[in-house]
Amino acid sequence: MKPDVFPRFEPVTATWQYVVADPATRDAVIIDSVLDFNPASNQISTETADRLLSLVSENNLTVTRILETHAHADHLTASTYLQQQLVKLGKPRPDIGIGARITQVQSTFAPRYGIEDSELSNVFDKLFQDNEEFTLGNLGAKVLHLPGHTPDHVGYLIGENVFTGDSIFNPDVGSARADFPGGSAVALYNSARTLLDFPGHYRLYVGHDYPPESRAENEAGEKYKPYTTVKEQREDNKHVNTGTREEEFMKLRLERDSILGEPRLLHQSLQWNIRAGRLPKATGAGDMFLHLPIKASKQLMSIMQGAKL
Template identity: 45%
Template structure:
């Protein structure tokens, strides 16, 4: 089955958020929503959410799920903020968040539960749930972070920070808990999906000056992804990824984002 997918771009963090709904029942899931955050004043703003909220209202959608693909390091999640707007929605992410909480809470001196209880539901790898009449599947894709998951909803897969657009390659693996070899194996699971599967990515930076983009297919990824197109070995990928990661700077909002996002955006 084919869900309707609406995308919303946050230029400050180059993040795409999604509203995914079943046209028959109008039940919906929101994936990776973003709040504005000003590190100078510690203030958050809901400006980026206004088009998303307007879309939900215009289509009379019932949001049942607020889904995070991982604890992001470049923006503050709007998951907790949206939970206040839609109390009926379940705030959920992969069960690997427990490991991430146990890694980062002591680093930041946070006195908080490290059992994932800030979320309504923690998904196991391979778990299924429904968006209206459309079946969704959780696919664990650790490597960028240890809690990373992708959501396959009907004929669409939302890859989080694993696969980017083919000319963007893949996500960095140099954060605590990251592992390039593990990311290679995770992405092989995604590339085993049917070629026609629609792929929706979480970040795009417009490499080469092109306009930002967010949708591709598994077949296109397998044929053209610059880091692990068909024929690239695990060892080759690890060398490519590690060389690239050595050139990257820390995300500007990493510390504020991680502290908030391991608590569901609190």
């Protein structure tokens, strides 16, 4: 039996979110949800996440798990918000799941942002091991370790569909960057090869889409695509296809990554997402903060560090 897949595109961060359901039992998982964030006002809102809740309600679904493919660096996860809202609505409490190597990412970034261990303890309900299997209603599912973009990155194989996160993009986009701490172009290449080894008719549902101007619109007038088949990726992926050698991919990826700027919401996203979308600890005055690093010229640093107070 094939799962029902409900893709929902969030255009501000170009993120694909997925609700995947067993058509027989109506059990469902939510993959890579998004909270809305306005960096100009530092305001977090829930319109996008609330639309996912409406989709769940309209289709009479029971969410059993809320899944992350990795600690995203470009958007804030809605995992904890969705979990709490579903409980408020009288639904069973779904586990929030992610790959077990999230602890490595937490250990990397918590000291950088001054996040205490107590804020990270048990924030994820389920840490998946490589190749771990679970059920979605009557359907089988499997967790695939797909590192490279980040070390904790996983994909979810449900039926003949892989929800790939940022391990591969649509053929005319190519691949994700591999220059984050713990990232690796070699590992990203090997993860792509893992995906390309699946049968040609399998669908690869991507985590983002950044369509080039040349992409034709579909019948609905949309350029954004949630998936392509393994066969299409083997033939047409512009960064990693059947004929791409490892050294070719590494050269391309390293050259591209060297000129990329930081994601717009990098620091806000990482601090939020390693907490599984929980609010930061409040100060005594009741305020909550996400830390943003500042940069100064060498001249200014030299003057300021030598200044007497």
